[in-house]
Amino acid sequence: xxxxxxxxxxxxxxxxxxxxxxxxxxxxxxxxxxxxxxxxxxxxxxxxxxxxxxxxxxxxxxxxxxxxxxxxxxxxxxxxxxxxxxxxxxxxxxxxxxxxxxxxxxxxxxxxxxxxxxxxxxxxxxxxxxxxxxxxxxxxxxxxxxxxxxxxxxxxxxxx
Numbered sequence: 202x203x204x205x206x207x208x209x210x211x212x213x214x215x216x217x218x219x220x221x222x223x224x225x226x227x228x229x230x231x232x233x234x235x236x237x238x239x240x241x242x243x244x245x246x247x248x249x250x251x252x253x254x255x256x257x258x259x260x261x262x263x264x265x266x267x268x269x270x271x272x273x274x275x276x277x278x279x280x281x282x283x284x285x286x287x288x289x290x291x292x293x294x295x296x297x298x299x300x301x302x303x304x305x306x307x308x309x310x311x312x313x314x315x316x317x318x319x320x321x322x323x324x325x326x327x328x329x330x331x332x333x334x335x336x337x338x339x340x341x342x343x344x345x346x347x348x349x350x351x352x353x354x355x356x357x358x359x360x361x
Contacts, residue, residue, distance in 0.1 A: 253355060253356050254300055254313075254353040254354065254355060254356065255353065255354060255355070255356045256302075256351045256352070256353060257352045257353065257354040258351075258352045259349060259350070259351055259352070260327055260328075260349070260350040260352070261306075261327075261347075261348075261349055261350075262325070262326065262327035262328070262347070262348065262350070263325055263326045263327065263345050263346070263347060263348070264303060264305075264326065264327065264328045264329070264330055264335075264338075264340070264345065264346050264347075264348040264350075265321055265323065265326050265329050265330075265335075265344060265345050266329060266330050266331065266332045266334070266335035266340075266341060266344065267291065267320070267321075267329045267330075267331065267332070268283075268285045268331065268332040269283055269284075269285055277289070277291070277317045277318035278291075278297070278317070278318045278319040279297040279298075279317045279318065281317050283317075283318070283331070284331070284333075285331055285332050285333050286331065286333035287331050287333065287334075288312055288313065288314045288315065288331070288333075288334055289314055289315050289316070289317040289318065289330075289331055289334075290303065290314045290315070290316055290317070290318070290328050290329060290330045290331070290334070291316070291317070291318035291319055291320035291321060291328065291329040291330075292316045292318075292319070292320070292327070292328050292329075292350075293319065293320065293321075293327075295316045295352065296316070297316055297317060298315060298316065298317075299315070299316045299352060299353075300313055300314070300315055300316075300352075300353040300354075301313070301314055301315075301316060301328070301350050301351060301352055301353060302314075302350070302351040302353060303328060303330060303334070303338065303348050303349075303350055304348060304349040304350075304351070305338045305339055305340055305346050305347075305348055306346070306347045306348060306349055307339070307340070307346060307347065308338075308339045310337065310338045310339050311338070312330075312334055312337055312338060313353070314330060314334060326345070327348075327350060328348065328350055
């Protein structure tokens with residue numbers, strides 16, 4: 202009866218050591234990616250410039266949402282890159298860079314956004330918001346909501 206040649210004890214230990222080293226490296230690489238970067242108890246902080254803004258005019262109407270997919274690309278009319286989660290919106294006539302507060306009249310949720318695009322191009326709608334903003338305002342699943350749009354401007358002080 203012939204026996205198969207046995208591996209040396211040193212060869213087995215080397216293989217085991219290499220596997221251990223490989224697992225250790227993989228652990229060092231993967232563990233930090235599981236860590237959370239946020240704090241669940243962090244409260245939403247308002248933008249410090251928000252408090253320095255006053256309501257200049259108000260519009261009432263329908264809002265809809267748009268995204269990179271429905272915008273046929275990633276660029277807005279202002280030239281900025283469109284992000285689905287950004288607090289940006291499209292309006293037919295307001296100047297680019299105008300700050301607006303969009304309030305969902307059905308649930309009272311609101312968000313301050315910047316006008317970076319033109320639209321909406323559907324009759325009866327006054328503003329298009331990004332899909333992320335629509336989710337935060339609570340109407341992404343329906344697609345359209347009745348909103349109040351407050352056009353914001355800087356508060357005038359005695360020194361202005």
